[in-house]
Amino acid sequence: QQQVKQSPQSLIVQKGGISIINCAYENTAFDYFPWYQQFPGKGPALLIAIRPDVSEKKEGRFTISFNKSAKQFSLHIMDSQPGDSATYFCAATGGNEKLTFGTGTRLTIIP
Amino acid sequence: GAVVSQHPSWVICKSGTSVKIECRSLDFQATTMFWYRQFPKQSLMLMATSNEGSKATYEQGVEKDKFLINHASLTLSTLTVTSAHPEDSSFYICSAPPGDRYGNQPQHFGDGTRLSIL
Numbered sequence: 001q002q003q004v005k006q007s008p009q010s011l012i013v014q015k016g017g018i019s020i021i022n023c024a025y026e027n028t029a030f031d032y033f034p035w036y037q038q039f040p041g042k043g044p045a046l047l048i049a050i051r052p053d054v055s056e057k058k059e060g061r062f063t064i065s066f067n068k069s070a071k072q073f074s075l076h077i078m079d080s081q082p083g084d085s086a087t088y089f090c091a092a093t094g095g096n097e098k099l100t101f102g103t104g105t106r107l108t109i110i111p
Numbered sequence: 112g113a114v115v116s117q118h119p120s121w122v123i124c125k126s127g128t129s130v131k132i133e134c135r136s137l138d139f140q141a142t143t144m145f146w147y148r149q150f151p152k153q154s155l156m157l158m159a160t161s162n163e164g165s166k167a168t169y170e171q172g173v174e175k176d177k178f179l180i181n182h183a184s185l186t187l188s189t190l191t192v193t194s195a196h197p198e199d200s201s202f203y204i205c206s207a208p209p210g211d212r213y214g215n216q217p218q219h220f221g222d223g224t225r226l227s228i229l
Binding site: 032034036041042043044045049089093097098099101102103104106 | 153154157221225
């Protein structure tokens with residue numbers, strides 16, 4: 001029940017395209033859903049986060065869509081750039097500050 | 112903004128030695144810190160929760176005697192990998208919640224320590 005399932009495992013998108021990464025959770029106690037970006041040899045950095053009382057949050061080129069009834073949320077990266085090439089992790093937490101991470105998506109943006 | 116500093120960033124040592132990794136919160140106090148382990152091309156796995164002034168809480172399957180955690184002050188937690196062996200080689204990452212998770216972010220992460228045991 002603590003798992004967060006993430007797909008796809010890897011993703012190749014052309015520059016300027018839309019990158020979409022999906023996550024699903026089971027634990028209804030989760031109440032905060034952040035997305036992290038990680039470059040090789042670095043720790044994860046918060047990209048954008050959402051709470052379940054809203055269905056969408058947008059920050060620049062990054063948008064989270066949240067479907068509470070389906071227990072799913074997704075990250076959309078608009079106008080994808082080569083600098084967006086990294087590994088992306090969804091995560092979930094609820095009450096105890098512990099983060100449960102998804103399995104990660106390696107995103108590659110090609111020219 | 113809040114920063115978590117981790118040291119060293121990379122360490123190589125011989126099998127059987129002990130290695131200490133430090134995690135510091137630079138501009139905020141952290142009563143709790145988290146230690147993660149990440150193998151290549153895998154996700155972060157929580158190892159333990161470090162609690163200032165009390166014993167750490169370990170996740171299931173993590174050896175307490177192998178991975179010693181000390182949270183001596185509100186800004187410093189240390190992870191000591193005792194009698195390290197090649198299978199302990201991994202990327203170790205710490206994090207600390209700034210205490211205002213809904214206003215900012217749930218945890219600030221360090222840049223990790225790459226541990227290589229020969």
